[in-house]
Amino acid sequence: MEAVDQIINAKWIITGDENNPILEDHALVIHNGKIKDILPINKISENYNSDSIQNFSSHAFLPGFINAHTHLSMNYFRGLADDLALMDWLNNHIWPAERKWVSEEFVSDASQFAMAEMIRSGTTCFNDMYFFLSATADAADKAGIRGCIGMTVIDFPTAWAKDPDDYIAKGLEFFQAYKNHPRITPTFAPHAPYTVADSTLLKIKELAQTHHLKINMHIHETADEIHQALAATQMRPLKRLQKLGLISPQLIAIHMTQINDEDLQILEAERPQIVHCPESNMKLASGVCPVEKFKTLKLNVALGTDGAASNNDLDMLGEMRSAAFLAKLSTHDSTSLSALEAINMATMNGAKALGLDNTIGSLSMNKSADFIAIHLDEIETLPLYHPVSQIVYAASRQQVTDVWVAGKQLMKNRELLTLDEKELITKAKSWQKKLSNLA
Amino acid sequence: MEAVDQIINAKWIITGDENNPILEDHALVIHNGKIKDILPINKISENYNSDSIQNFSSHAFLPGFINAHTHLSMNYFRGLADDLALMDWLNNHIWPAERKWVSEEFVSDASQFAMAEMIRSGTTCFNDMYFFLSATADAADKAGIRGCIGMTVIDFPTAWAKDPDDYIAKGLEFFQAYKNHPRITPTFAPHAPYTVADSTLLKIKELAQTHHLKINMHIHETADEIHQALAATQMRPLKRLQKLGLISPQLIAIHMTQINDEDLQILEAERPQIVHCPESNMKLASGVCPVEKFKTLKLNVALGTDGAASNNDLDMLGEMRSAAFLAKLSTHDSTSLSALEAINMATMNGAKALGLDNTIGSLSMNKSADFIAIHLDEIETLPLYHPVSQIVYAASRQQVTDVWVAGKQLMKNRELLTLDEKELITKAKSWQKKLSNLA
Secondary structure, eight states, rough: EESSSEEEEEEEEEETTTTEEEEEEEEEEEETTEEEEEEEEEHHHHHHEEOOEEEEEEEEEEEEEEEEEEEEGGGOOOOOOOSOHHHHHHHIHHHHHHHHHSSSHEEEEEEHHHHHHHHHHTTEEEEEEEEHHHHHHHHHHTTEEEEEEEEEEEEOOOOOOOSHHHHHHHHHHHHHHHHOSSEEEEEEEEEOGGSSSHHHHHHHHHHHHHHHHHHEEESSSSHHHHHHHHHHSSSSSHHHHHTTTTTTTTTEEEOOOOOHHHHHHHHHOOOOOEEOOOHHHHHTOOOOOHHHHHHHHOOOOEEEOOOGGSSSOOOOHHHHHHHHOOHHHHOOTTEEEEHHHHHHHHHHHHHHHOTTTTTTTSTTTTTTOOEEEEOSGGGOSSSOOOOOOOOOOOGGGGEEEEEEEETTEEEEEESSSSSSSHHHHHHHHHHHHHGGOOO | EEEEEEEEEEEEEEOOOTTEEEEEEEHHHHHHHHHHHHEHHHHHHHHHSSSOOEEEEEEEEEOOOEEEEGGGGGGGGSSOOOOOOOOHIIIIIIIHHHHHSEEESHHHHHHHHHHHHHHHHTTEEEEEEEEEEEHHHHHHHHHOOEEEEEEEEOOOOOOOOHHHHHHHHHHHHHHHHHHOOEEEEEEEEOGGGGGHHHHHHHHHHHHHHHHHHOEEEESSSSSHHHHHHHHHSSSSSHHHHHHTTTTTEEEEEEEEEOHHHHHHHHHHHHEEEEEEEEHHHHHOOOOOOOOOHHHEEEOOOOEOOOOOGSOOOOHHHHHHHHHOOOEEEEHHHTTTHHHHHHHHHHTTHHHHHHTOOOTTTSOOTTTTTTEEEEOOOOSGGSOOOHHHHHHHOOOOOGGGEEEEEEEEEEETTEEEEESOHHHHHHHHHHHHHHHHGGO
């Protein structure tokens, strides 16, 4: 009989473990921030006791969602400019707003606000790309959430840095400060093939190898990107990146909606991580990431929301559903991307993409205790024949009731424990007033 | 100074009126179940008083959503069988379940359950097609919701009727009993071109003309339907229906994902109502209803969820978002189907399709007081630059707080006033036990 930190009795556990994906009436045993054991509830009392025992008799437990592509601070631009053509949206709305308002304070406030939205919808780990990195990292530290933070590099000046060398220098300074943080993982994030020159990409490749860092990049997001690259370089962007030696399992290739047979050969040979952002790709009319083709090549495909200016939320439950719908529609096959595959995409595949699959992504012994509870005993998710179907096709984010990261509870019965919801709303409204003249 | 039943002070009113779509700080004046006036809040006290004044300082008010295609009783089959090929799903799961379980009692319980889900997500009017019509009508009568109820006709026997004449006889009996109900409108509902013979369709056409009834039909839902029709009749289904004289503004053509130029000519000439069901069409891999092409022809396109077995919810907020995403994706144009157009599709266009646009569909003087409140002062819908954007692209169904139909409040601050939520959940679980052996 062993004393442990927490025992959580669950109606269902969706483990993320291929051999044993769905357990009924099992308990999670949590100790020192890790999953110490998973066993039938009726075996608990023979093995463990705890001062903290919680019962969830009508909830499903899952690994926390991993949002593999975010621009958290763009939450403050949510709904600023919708239903516009991409370049109108960027040139006349998003970029002017960023030039005028993005600052350390903006990023700190907006990131915390986005973290509240993520925790409230069951996301326990994000993969961000933005500016003023330590403001986001400090917000994550305070919120208790886990995150990868991209050291953005881009050829033109922003409020954050003046040129590629300045971006890299600021990124490395951030890397040195946060590299040992238990929940924060720095990555490199050259923005896109069309905004970062070859020489800079080569520098980033070398630094990423030296420091064992993942490289995030928006790649093949739109047809225009391909046309412009062909006109400028006579190569598709993936080909150019391959020639530079940038495509490898260390690369996280985001969007990837424009994929021809030549691209597929490169991907099959070099095996980068892929992040699918179905809702952003639909809303901006970018195209469809061919996840079923990637599945055939056994490539790892994770799931991301993109920023809230082009989605307009950070809701991974909705994103899984959209991913399943879009896969079925685009392959003309209703068996494409099943509910369980969608959950894996939002959990284990995200962990693999970020190189964190030894720590998170499934509810397995000795992994970090990052998990969520979804209440299924509601009008919208009854009758309940298969919990996985109800989670992907019927549940909504407000049914996420409780969230833990590294064993620490961040939300309890819809109440945020590490962030002050009222204060976040007040701050968001104050920024709204400032930004309204751009809307 | 006039005494009225209710005064409702709203932060925003999305009226559905083309000339004045969004009002800020206005009040709805309700009397005898109708909208008597809409005026600025600061003018109320000069004109009206009431014993019932409610203030909604951070809510948007909209006409209640009109779900233009439902099979309400299929809510009890939600999640029974997902991610399957269409014919496997129908032949091995849905039809066996229907044969075994559909009854007066099943329809009564399942319809009430679906109505609870609809009211909880802001739907005030539905357009149903199923069996045991009076069970659904009685449920609607009790729930206080508005609905059109389709007199289903299909060539094969079901638990409801044994042959086409029997379906028609039972339908007409229903029509006579409910034709004067203030909130229930009977329609004809021959199931689909491939399940109803020409002779039956001609009978239905004549009866519909005699009794001034709309005719609902699933049309051009899948590519298979077209192939089989061409093989059997050497005509596409729309052509056959045109020859039979069935296509007119009285026809409500549901799905319509397979549309070529010949079809467009028929539609332009005959001008039926169209119902778009984006999520069902995606989930079943049926195809894309070309709403932007229909817009060019100025055809009326309404929005529906289809049944919860192929969606898997009755959430019109989610459906609007999916409709906007799908339009943008399929036209490669991010300006397609704006947020306001999506709201109109879910409100006024639905009213037009059902022939109820003199009564419902917009918040206009003398129309029925069918409207809803959505709370926007939440993490997920802030900052708030444009309420319409937040409603379509960021809000979720749980933010619908209050619902009225014909001036009667059906939900108050998320509490159902005409239905017993606990009892509905108990009944759903009891049916779940019976149906589980088919899952």
